[in-house]
Amino acid sequence: MAPLLEVRNLRKTYARHDEPGRRVVLDDLSLSVSSGDVVCLIGSSGSGKSTLLRCLDLLEPIDDGVIEFRGREISDPAVDPRVVRRDIGMVFQAYNLFPHLSVLDNCTLAPRKVHGLSPAAAREKARDLLARFGLDEHVDKHPDRLSGGQQQRVALVRALCTDPALLLLDEITAALDPELVGEVLDIVRSLADAGTTMVLATHEMGFAREVASHVCFLDGGRIVEEGTPAQVLGTPEQARTREFLRRVLPQA
Amino acid sequence: MSTGAPAADWRPSERELARRRTRSRQRRHRVVVASAATVVVIGVLGAALVLSPGWPRVRATFLDLHHARESLPSIVDGFWLNVRMFLIAEPLILVLGLALALLRQAQSAWLVPLRGLAVLYTDVVRGIPTLLLVFLFVFGMPALGLEGIPTSIFFWATVALVVSYSAYVAEVFRSGIESVHPSQLASAEALALSRAQTMRHVVVPQAVRRVVPPLLNDFVSLQKDTALVASVGLFDALFAAADYGNFNFNFTPYVVAALFFIAMTVPLARLCDVLARRLARRERAGGL
């Protein structure tokens, strides 16, 4: 079966603000994600994880390479990014909920305005999902009134309300207190169990080991090592991977 | 951190080259559409103007090159007065406006009466038409007959503009100050900054950046309102144009004066756009 998402030889650069020339952030990167896969991107800060996720959601123009989604090249300039994004959900590290809208309105905005659901249908669906993730009492509150963990759960629900075929999660627990990390990861775990296809950048190695079907270690904008969690996290072959794991894992 | 090494030997792939061709084709297409739309719109407006029945008379009375040239020197002289008045009034307005806005935010106990005054000032002044303020100051103040008070019309007209606009500008600053997120106040307080230091180093710098566009709006408005002084007999650009027009039964000088005002406001608007864009780029780089 053809993969859901296929990235070939992706290259992304940014202008340097201090000197001429461009800084290469993603370098000849290839990645394949099949339906039902949970791909974890690990790597130190600045290795390009967020940039990769933003490129996949067409939030950044790329310099070279091909991104295919459902067998169609979406990096083609003739493709309308909004059509692609209808089927891709993205959640950011800083939640990025709309502060002027209630939790429910945050979750129904895109279903109503982009996917053409009736207000009633959108509300019902959002309420269902919010209730499933323990947020039923907060539906009518504004996001600033919620804890970080609750806000991030709302952000996940907001992304899920449009039934995305692919979910991109960018370090969604990095801004949370340790005690709140669990409640957000529980949701991701249940999504993984339900077969949701996800690409997620994470610093939670234990979580990656548990839910990932595939782990990619990024360094300097390249995938240095990839494989099953047991391979990459348990018996890494590359020296750089081992060094990174030594730094982030307490004991080994 | 990526190393710079692979950058040198990278060559765009065939696919990327094809994509670039597509993008430049799309760009060309947009340029063509935009140009065509512009030509059509301008053409229609121009045709409507030129084909209207009164066009020959309008052209003779409003767009006469001879009268434009004749009236130019006195309009230039008059316009210089507008420019001077604007240049003097604007800094005063900014200072007074910011001071009023800060007063309204002040929390120290002995500033409370001043806070009330600041509220009263903006409420009253904003309610009075600027032209009326000009009359009140220009004719009223000298009439008081107080010793040592200047009697110059230019002086009192400028004061009237400063009073009127500082009330508007104070409200603009205030909305900017109030839009700074409370978490910013909290983190400044957590660093043990005093209320004044918080304002000076954290809140006001962010507020000012945000209110640049509405401030510009008030600047432009002020530039135009310097022409209100024509009504109290000051020889500004509008007065010069009216003077010439009434004498020669031709309105072309009004158009000339209007062009002068436009020439002053447009560069300012573009400058502010550039500044705002540069700020936004610097602050949001890499942020998502």
Ligand SMILES: Nc1ncnc2c1ncn2[C@@H]1O[C@H](COP(=O)(O)OP(=O)(O)O)[C@@H](O)[C@H]1O
């Ligand atoms: N908008 C931007 N402009 C310039 N450089 C950027 C921008 N976004 C990210 N970068 C740079 O790209 C590199 C990769 O960043 P990022 O993808 O955020 O890494 P990660 O998410 O793995 O920490 C970093 O060196 C960062 O400074």
Ligand SMILES: [Mg+2]
């Ligand atoms: Mg990141």
